[in-house]
Amino acid sequence: MFLAWRELRHAKLRYFLIGLIMVLIVWLVLFVSGLANGLANDNGAAINSSKATYYVLQKDSDNRLTRSNLTETQADKVTDQVEKTEATNLGVQMGTITPPTKDKKTDITYFATDLDSFMKPDITEGNMAKAKDEVVADISLKESGYELNDQVKDSATGQKFTITGFTKDNTFSHSPVLFTNWDGWDLVHQTNKGAEGAYTAVALHISEKTADKLSLGNLELATSKEVLQGIPGYSEEQGSLLMMIAFLFVIAAFVLAAFFYVITIQKINQFGILKAVGARTAYLGRSIVSQVILLSIVSLLIGNALTFGLAAILPASMPFALSPLLAIGCSVLFLIVTVLGSLLSLYRVAKIDALEAIGRAN
Template identity: 35%
Template sequence: MNIAWKEMKKNKARFLILGSIVFLVSLLTLIISGLANGLSQDNAALIKDLPDGQFYMTKDSDQTYTLSKIDSNVQDKVLAKEKDAAAFSIQMGFVNDSADKQQSVVFVTSTESELFENVKKGEIVLDSSMKDKGIKVGDVLTNNQYSGEFTVKGFVDQKKFSHAPVAFINMEDYKEMYRTEEMQMLFVPGEDSPQTVDGLQAFSKKEFLDTIPSYSAEQMSLNMIVWFLVVISGMLFAIFFYMMNVQKIGLYGILKAIGVKTSALFKMMWTQMLFITVIALSLSIALSQVFNKIAPEGMPFHLTPDTTVKLSIVFLIIGFIGATLSGMQIKKVEPLQAIQQGEV
């Protein structure tokens, strides 16, 4: 332990460079992870906020919710059997505000359920982001496909789908607008394993999210970047400590000759790795949380403590693996041969 501290004091510049690189990589990883989570919420908060359960679509819809149409008889049977279940539909659209300006929304309707907003005919409940467009409670909105008018009855927080604000409307209004009598999906909360329903295919929440093309492609790209940065950090540790070990072959030989065990040399290297990583991670976490607070309101940035802790643990594990792999050469050092080479 003392040797580790003494070496770090002696070679401050080397370890400062490594610490700076780890800090920058970990900060970038946390920020991209926050953006990935923020975009995930902005893309599918409506679905992600639902409890765990099973989604059902028709088998012939080819896993596309817009093509799914649940038979009314099947729907009635499932709803009668599962008291907390709900049938719902999602459809892209728009509303005209009081200035006759079109605002893009996602219309959502459902059977009576605590999982969705229940609104009366002619009423509409919007995502709170619509307040920024100047829409207020009591405003009257119209839609070219609807013969009547919508009265804004309230707002809900963080209800987005496909990066558009959700607009909850009555089921009868939805059927008039989209000329349909069938609902698109069934949702049964709390089911660990799906039940068999004739003509329907079951999806867990994660599986259903993966059927949304924009969601799966977006998250896959961002997650690949995150894990690529994690791998880079591991390679940096391996390369840095490998170069350090090469330069200290003679020193290791002398230490082994006077009775220092190989395990003690590994502990020295792990101590240095842990010290550098903890400091770099602490700084990057602090800055990422500051960014989380000061990020522009329109930026979909959402970095949770859970994500931060998981990534920090991954960085520590990767750093440990990288340092250990680079230290394998320590085991092969022969004292006499290393001493003869001299310390570089």
């Protein structure tokens, strides 16, 4: 560590520039990771935040709520097999709303359920909807100018609803969710309860053991994770972003490996002299690794500070979510990548011949 620290102090500009590049890479990796996590949350927060562990869907719906339709009879056959508190019917329908006096349209998703069941949203502002013309909206709807007690009008049916409360982390397919009861569902849904397509699914809050005992007939059972993956565009969106993050780590490994290798090549003569006077390869290797770890830790601290500082000033409409756990995970992975990238330099140091290096120095 002594040799590593002396060299860092001696070549301040060189290592400052390398550190700056590492900070920028860390910043980019963390920002893209936060963006990927934010987009995932914005796409399926209503599924993630619910207590439902399983969903009963129409067969061949590919685990997509928007493709599933259940009759009242089918739903009753499922709910009769579990405890009353463990099952509730669910209606999901994409829609568009406008303020009563304006033409500005906002895409939303209706979630109809029993608002006293485990699927009810947690109210952060206002009160739970009770009447058929009342809804609880995700707080992201405020970004479109809606406030508590405002009226919204369904574009397809012209039905007006009053926002009685706001909830948090309840979005679906990048649109805010409006929770309504079944009387409100009848006002916007185009079929009657006894007809085909009365419900979208049956949400279940049960264990895996109970799920295995269900008799579903021509229906299918999907876990909440499978339903999340079934949201249109969810897997493709996350796959693209995760591939970007993976490539960023690979690029970081190659770039940093090249930088440290070039620096090592420039110091071959000095390493040869140190070997000639008795310095062991292990000591020189520890010096290089110490430099890499020290630069990485400083870069990670600065990069994390910049990322969380930027997140604090981002607009609420930006789907960005970087938890401390995710940041720590990315930081540890980055540290591992940089240390692995330094192995090329260690190999070069191990191959240095002291007499040959001294000869070149002369």
